[in-house]
Amino acid sequence: EAGVAQSPRYKIIEKRQSVAFWCNPISGHATLYWYQQILGQGPKLLIQFQNNGVVDDSQLPKDRFSAERLKGVDSTLKIQPAKLEDSAVYLCASSLVQGAGEQYFGPGTRLTVT
């Protein structure tokens, strides 16, 4: 079974630039999550999709972050404009069912904002 795929693996941008990350979940997983993991911290949920609908985006900085999952499969997370404090690893995860349970994580995208 293929795991969660993410690209790119690494990205370096200057502040005020924009960036986009892509995620392809495990086949058949209806729930998709985007997390932000700052160095030395645990992952923090940014947004959760159930199929192509948003379940929870309470911690997504909506003035600069956006995410979509148009066909209920793969997803993109965008930051525009980026700030220095956005430097982090952005993890995508998917699960067969919603919420607490077995979430399978991708390798993450390491973003550095200079």
Add this chain to the structure above:
Amino acid sequence: QKEVEQDPGPLSVPEGAIVSLNCTYSNSAFQYFMWYRQYSRKGPELLMYTYSSGNKEDGRFTAQVDKSSKYISLFIRDSQPSDSATYLCAMGRNNFNKIYFGSGTKLNVKP
């Protein structure tokens, strides 16, 4: 106060030692408790998943939950250098809600 507290370590032990990793939490509504292992530059992978109080064993790993004390533990027996990673505890209120992660404990098992 954070929802989940975890000592960041690092914790350094010799190969073969028993390792104890712990988390405390403040929300008594948490019912699901998980331990994830995260190798450097990789995503977290689920190690143990338990519901409510009690113990769960899987090979060299044992997870314990004490809801009365709001305290969970992960024990690793006969630790190996390949166990060197960051261990994240996580918990959730019910099966349809988001999970909250601790900050992770970095473990180093020396050969």
